[in-house]
Amino acid sequence: MDTTMHRRFWHTAFAAILGVTSIPSQAQTGILSNGAVCGCPEVAARDTVWVSDNAGDGVGTAHWDCTHLYVLTEQVFVNEGDTLRIDPGTVVLGMEGEGREEIDNVTGFGAVRDVIYDTYPGALVVARGGFLDADGTATCPIQFSFFGDPMDGTTGLDVRGKWGGIVVCGAAQLNTLSLEQTFQTAPFFTTGIGTGEDRAEGIVDVSGQDRHVYGSNADSISASAILRHLSIRHGSTNLGWNQFGNGNETDLLQLNACGAETVVEHVECLSSADDGLHVFGGMVELRHIFSGFHSEDAYECDQGWQGMAQFLVGIQDTLLAQPTNPPGEAYLFDVEGDDVEEFNVDLGEEPHTKPVVHNMTLVTNGAPQALSYHSLPGGDWQNSIAHGMSDAGAEIQHYFSCDGYPAMTQWQILRLRNWRFAGSAENEEDIHLGRYNGNYDNQGAFNEILADSTCIVETMLVDAEFSIVDGQLVDGLDLHPVSNETVSAYYMASDPRLEAVPYHGAIAVGEVPWFMATTYASSTGLFGPEPELDVTTPGCTYPSACNYDALAVEDDGSCDFSSCAGCMYVLACNYSPSALKDDGSCEWESCAGCTFPDAENYDPAAAWDNGTCTFGPPVDSCPADINADGFVGTLDLLDLLSGYGDLCTAD
Numbered sequence: 001m002d003t004t005m006h007r008r009f010w011h012t013a014f015a016a017i018l019g020v021t022s023i024p025s026q027a028q029t030g031i032l033s034n035g036a037v038c039g040c041p042e043v044a045a046r047d048t049v050w051v052s053d054n055a056g057d058g059v060g061t062a063h064w065d066c067t068h069l070y071v072l073t074e075q076v077f078v079n080e081g082d083t084l085r086i087d088p089g090t091v092v093l094g095m096e097g098e099g100r101e102e103i104d105n106v107t108g109f110g111a112v113r114d115v116i117y118d119t120y121p122g123a124l125v126v127a128r129g130g131f132l133d134a135d136g137t138a139t140c141p142i143q144f145s146f147f148g149d150p151m152d153g154t155t156g157l158d159v160r161g162k163w164g165g166i167v168v169c170g171a172a173q174l175n176t177l178s179l180e181q182t183f184q185t186a187p188f189f190t191t192g193i194g195t196g197e198d199r200a201e202g203i204v205d206v207s208g209q210d211r212h213v214y215g216s217n218a219d220s221i222s223a224s225a226i227l228r229h230l231s232i233r234h235g236s237t238n239l240g241w242n243q244f245g246n247g248n249e250t251d252l253l254q255l256n257a258c259g260a261e262t263v264v265e266h267v268e269c270l271s272s273a274d275d276g277l278h279v280f281g282g283m284v285e286l287r288h289i290f291s292g293f294h295s296e297d298a299y300e301c302d303q304g305w306q307g308m309a310q311f312l313v314g315i316q317d318t319l320l321a322q323p324t325n326p327p328g329e330a331y332l333f334d335v336e337g338d339d340v341e342e343f344n345v346d347l348g349e350e351p352h353t354k355p356v357v358h359n360m361t362l363v364t365n366g367a368p369q370a371l372s373y374h375s376l377p378g379g380d381w382q383n384s385i386a387h388g389m390s391d392a393g394a395e396i397q398h399y400f401s402c403d404g405y406p407a408m409t410q411w412q413i414l415r416l417r418n419w420r421f422a423g424s425a426e427n428e429e430d431i432h433l434g435r436y437n438g439n440y441d442n443q444g445a446f447n448e449i450l451a452d453s454t455c456i457v458e459t460m461l462v463d464a465e466f467s468i469v470d471g472q473l474v475d476g477l478d479l480h481p482v483s484n485e486t487v488s489a490y491y492m493a494s495d496p497r498l499e500a501v502p503y504h505g506a507i508a509v510g511e512v513p514w515f516m517a518t519t520y521a522s523s524t525g526l527f528g529p530e531p532e533l534d535v536t537t538p539g540c541t542y543p544s545a546c547n548y549d550a551l552a553v554e555d556d557g558s559c560d561f562s563s564c565a566g567c568m569y570v571l572a573c574n575y576s577p578s579a580l581k582d583d584g585s586c587e588w589e590s591c592a593g594c595t596f597p598d599a600e601n602y603d604p605a606a607a608w609d610n611g612t613c614t615f616g617p618p619v620d621s622c623p624a625d626i627n628a629d630g631f632v633g634t635l636d637l638l639d640l641l642s643g644y645g646d647l648c649t650a651d
Helices: 003-018 404-408 443-452 634-642
Strands: 047-051 062-064 068-072 075-078 083-086 091-094 101-106 111-116 123-126 131-135 142-146 165-169 197-199 213-215 225-233 238-241 247-249 253-256 263-270 277-280 285-292 299-302 308-316 333-336 356-364 371-374 379-382 385-389 392-398 414-417 420-423 432-438 461-463 467-469 472-475 478-481
Touching: 091 123, 123 131, 165 225, 253 263, 277 285, 371 404, 385 392, 392 404, 392 420, 392 443, 404 414, 432 443
Parallel strands: 047 068, 062 083, 068 091, 075 123, 083 131, 091 142, 123 165, 131 225, 142 225, 165 253, 225 263, 253 277, 263 285, 277 299, 285 308, 299 333, 308 356, 333 371, 356 379, 356 385, 371 392, 379 414, 385 420, 392 432
Antiparallel strands: 101 111, 111 238, 197 213, 238 247, 461 478, 467 472
């Protein structure tokens, strides 16, 4: 067994026996300290709990509080009938996988890639019928990140794919087939509208219980989770792609067939190796979500989602948005109706993906389009802002009879109304409303449809330009709209699930943004009002820089993000207490050894036990077995009595 496997065995075995270790974690000095202000110990003072799936038994009904630091050592499940409650201020970290292997094949339909692990990256998976109660507060959010994150605001926005993320499985409706059916064997209509099932992407239930199945339309109302005031960062597991080009990966937050009472509010998804937040079917409702700086999409939905969303912010950096699983385009919102390319969709196309989505603010720094609609999408999408595109506001596809453009024209289930689109600073007004990609010449018609729905090319944001260098923000933005009274009574929300507001986008003029001071993104200086001072003092104004000047009010371009870099995780062998920015150099192997004092090869300098301890001959576990026949009996007593009264002399 190699060293890493020895270490994983030690983690799991120690946790199983004692539950808690006394190893301290890295101190937190950033805006999300989750310390005394939350009634919690500082992160550095918390014990570490190594959490496993307990050979398929999951975490059981459990309560995680902020006195401990919880580390997911593998894909960990909340099983059917169990409830996991996580207190405000709690920190949960996922470990990277071990023994990763890629297997590439070519089929008649195309290339296939499978990725397998000896131990899959740490993830938290709520099985159908389980419940996750993660109810943070505005001042004490619950944080999810990777094992090794210094948790102090210095981890770069370009750090992705370090753990598995959160997956929630419910029993609401989907438009897929049941698990037992295939496209070739299914009838024209399946067993009923929305009765399909599927398995969560990026998850492998190694116990064989299929706990990652979701759907069936058994319950489209009940909640599978309360997710409120969460920050989820730096995750997503890539398990390859199939012959139809569909990636098999987790996201930071994956909501699968969740019922309408599932609560998802004030959630931050930051720096995913795939999507930030992905909704697969169900009736779940989303409010006040920030998602940004991912390899692929800020948001994605498919498989018949019929819920709602309001007040969503999405940020895309085109240098970071480079999908590799498989290679492709990245959008701020990718809207799919179903998985028709995998041939597992109900041919009745029911239920359609038809959410009601209002008041989004989507910003990119040069992507061709902000939104993509394909595979028979539907829904009412309006009163939103998209800024910074190089070509058009929304892309619509028309390669099949049940694609995006027919959904808008023939099926009439898709509406894009009252949007405000703008290009980048160089071409704010020189973009199209929409981009038609298909087999017919419908570009002009698509633009007319959008114009007739009061979609306009117009700049609406105060400052939507930002810049990131080496994963660190060097130029922030202000996402307030220029005016509050921009939505007429005709377009005011009438759906009772929505808040009727008179402005475009996710933030009102004069409103302190709902994500200010409660998200990791805000701690980087990404948002916030410009200082209103008459006297300007030049210097470095970015808190994560090595030469940050707290008195400076005008940035002079001198910020240095590298000279103070080093390993900031105290559990690492090369921990540098003087480092102000983590550079990803942390390693745990050079200081590994035998940490048990009674062992023959005890190493007092070792910080980690690597499973190499050797011990002398075992101590006799049965000293009363005087005649050494394997058990204690009458003969042993007689032997003892026969020697009673004898004088013992030292050898």
